[in-house]
Amino acid sequence: MTNPSGIGQSVRRREDFRFITGNGQYTDDINRSGQTYAVFVRSPHAHATIKSLDIADARKAPGVRAVLTGKDLAADKIGGLICGWMIHSKDGSPMKAGGHPALAVDKVRYVGDHVAVVIADTLNQAKDAAELVNVDYDALKATVDVASTQKPGQPQIHPEAPNNTVYQWHLGDKAATDAAFAKAAHVTKIELVNNRLIPNAMEPRAAIGEYDRGSGSYTTHTTSQNPHVARLVMSAFIGIAPENKLRVIAPDVGGGFGSKIFIYAEEVVCTWAAKKVGRPVKWTADRTEAFLSDAHGRDHITTAEAAIDATGKVQAIRVKTIANLGAYLSTFSSSVPTYLYAPLLSGQYDIPAIYCEVDGVYTNTAPVDAYRGAGRPEATFVVERLMEVSARQLKKDPAEFRMHNFIKTFPHQTPVIMAYDIGDYPASMKKALEMADYANFSKRRDASAKQGKLRGIGFSAYIEACGIAPSKAVGSLGAGVGLWESAEVRVNPVGTVEVLTGSHSHGQGHETTFAQLVSHKLGIPIEQVSIVHGDTDKVQMGMGTYGSRSGAVGMSAIFVALDKVIKKATTVAAACMEVPVDQVDFEDGSFSARGTNKKMAFGEVALQAYVAHKFDSSVIEPGLKEGAFYDPKNFTFPSGVHIAEVEIEPDTGLTKVVRWTAVDDFGTLMNPMIVEGQVHGGIAQGIGQAMLEGAVYNDAGQLVTASFMDYCMPRADDLPSFDVGMTTTVCPSNPLGIKGCGEAGAIAAPPALINAITDALGHENIAMPATPQAVWRAAQAMPRKQAAE
Amino acid sequence: MYAFDYRRPSTLNEADLALKAMPGAKLLAGGQTLIPTLKQRLNRLPGLIDLGAITGLDGISRKDGTLVVGAMATHYAVANSAEVKTAIPQLANLAENIGDPQVRNRGTIGGSLANNDPAADYPAAALALGASFKTNKRSLTAEQFFKGLFETALEENEILTEIHFPVAKRFGYAKFANPASRYALVGVAVAETAGGVRVTVTGAGADGVFRVPAMESALAKSFAANSVSGIAVDTKMLGSDMHAAADYRAHLIGVLAARAVTLAG
């Protein structure tokens, strides 16, 4: 009997009714009685010292409850924001991190930096009063450009970090790599910019802090991807309150893409201030604040080389990257261009030697941290641009060149930490070539040429690493936290089930997929299952959702807890049916005693577990509730091949993505429809990065792209209809065989598209975003004519 | 938003009185430009005088050789008007490509022209067609009306009421949208009316909408797409920003002019 809501079924998303009908409860939808409103006074300068900060007029303005500054935070011994991953430089020295106060003290370091907070009875009163805060700045020269911020003579952002250099890190075997280059038959060298992105979740960040005088405890509602980590940081590091006196709730969250992992100044300040003003304090970012102060993504400049032997095999890769970390180190920023980046530089390829150097640098820009893919898109962009350019320079077919270099046996140890457990790279390439009708591409190119258009095709054979783990290993790499996940399965007396998960859903559909797992394992209808997440008072410690970990890690924890439930229920059933435990089978939601006609439904057993009438409670504990903390054995390694096809109008530079083929190997698919949706969203973001999006700061450090008028988000009509296919190798590293799918599209897409555009134009490179103007310029200077003549 | 007074007069006369009574107040049409500036506190006004309750300001009709469009006609109304579609089909098409459905259902032709955004679409059409602008006080030609970036000849207390478009022998408008804002990165209108051929450019001018005399005389000789190719516009008169440098805009003007000629038929 197939369970219509079991594993592998495209069950409609249960949460969508609530979202589509406007019944979601986002942080800004929540209003607490007596609530006040916070408005942050933000720096208009990229770099300045604060000569004086006069709050007297603002304090006297109507409705104002408090005007608080960095001095007030310090007086209350509230610590600064932290970066939770210690990176050591090549020379062994720990990274050089400057302070990160939640409200600036003496100095501001980027436009949008927090200077003071005004709390008033209405939002408008708070805004009015914020304009009365008189800050006397002494503007300093700003350093904005990632390529030059380390040069002598540049303004120094933090005294702790000379030359604005946080670390000079490396990974891999330099000697072996250099040796491979010394005897290479061919060397490919490229210079790349991975453009800076602004996340732009649909829901801007928001927070409500509350303090209960009776219990002396705080509650924070916040737009977080990981409320438990937010609580841990706010209590253990920032020092607002001990964990048992601080409840963090992340209700419905409207998209995160990484930007809501981090612990920001605003939620810290609202929580702390709630006690000071004796009222709940609410803050909701407006869109401008989101542009200015959400952690941005990417922003690398890279030189990359490949050493290739006479047979066309890549023998080594050498990479030098400078990664912009912004003006302060955000919560996980240090790990993104290091351990989430360089270990992916082997891609899908059997490369004996790899050496990567990364300088993490400060600039007077918003902090940069994990954004959908976090390090892996940057690595994939390097590898897949290198492979494409190498194939072209060697005059080899780009698909064949990749196949020639694919890893073909597993497990495979790369020279950069990762031990790939399983995959079948040729299978996804072959399927993608068929789906993309690669064989007939030249006909399509000719047809486009007849209309005066340039058609190009581009490949991306990506690998990513999801479910970062195991905790012991990531600890040895400098992580400040473990990366397991928790689950608790509470069976109610009538057999309905609540699953409390440490994962957090902010668009992914956990309320559906996690319930499918329960329905599948317990053989009960999905309607009987509820998923509870996002509240530290309900759910035991958990690690949240990012890095495509909720399937591989979060669901595995539920899987283990469900096994414990089944085991316990089996003992109860055996006692009730008066047969030995080993004679009881559990299938399709019922327990049966082998060789008899005795049978009990799951719900009956649950009831018996709670009434505890039919077993000896000194032997079997009453109740039916089990928990698990699951720590994976390894990362998972989703992989796949994306093929992009573009058509360019050379006269205007207008580029249309006319075809997109994605063949991914995500292991077991819990819900193919949701997986496909994740792929679509990821590709949309990847196309955004490659063609549309790019954060621009001018030399003075002003964000020029601070609204949707100038920052181009992908729209539906920028995108083609995607052809999505799957190949499957079941992941051996977790009980469900899941690999993860949340970031794949955003990782795969940018190089596929840039490879397609450069193929059409006959250029080696074009910078992202490849806007119409950029493409037009490139088309003006085409090295080889491909248009119809 | 800062606090402001709000009036909703039911006649033009009342609107006029309200404007006089509240120096510095502004007229509110569709609010698509004005309201965001208020919300972001970029604008502080004593009051808003909403034109929405005045009857007769949103009509669309044809009188002999003239298409008369009321200032309060929304972009949606213009795009879907049978009168516009038969009189000047490409004008309906222009309106259809402004913004998104929400903007088209609120935004008005009067608001767009009074605002004279250098990247707006209507100014190119109005100047190419030689429209006349009726206000509660006078009538202005298009040349008199447009005065540079976000500036028009409208006086402090003047209300734009109707735009009179001569029904052209032919009219075409080609737009290359800014990828982010979808306003015109460059838009070119071409019209042939009793007054002759006009070629106008929006989106590109450093000083707002402008005419291209060299293209006009070339088309007067031969109204064909290839007549305009190769006619360069001086980059010094064009705007340059992160989306498009002046040379790219100059190039697009040529490409779009040819397309507009083709569309004009």
Ligand SMILES: Cc1cc2nc3c(=O)[nH]c(=O)nc-3n(C[C@H](O)[C@H](O)[C@H](O)COP(=O)(O)OP(=O)(O)OC[C@H]3O[C@@H](n4cnc5c(N)ncnc54)[C@H](O)[C@@H]3O)c2cc1C
């Ligand atoms: C997301 C978005 C996308 C857009 N895309 C485009 C686009 O692609 N192309 C384009 O051309 N435009 C675009 N616009 C602008 C849109 O067309 C607006 O409707 C227009 O700019 C203003 O019209 P409104 O009726 O909303 O005027 P309002 O915002 O109400 O007013 C604008 C100004 O005109 C004045 N005004 C209004 N009516 C009169 C009158 N009758 N007499 C005198 N003064 C008056 C007001 O006082 C105000 O100063 C876009 C707007 C948005 C928000």
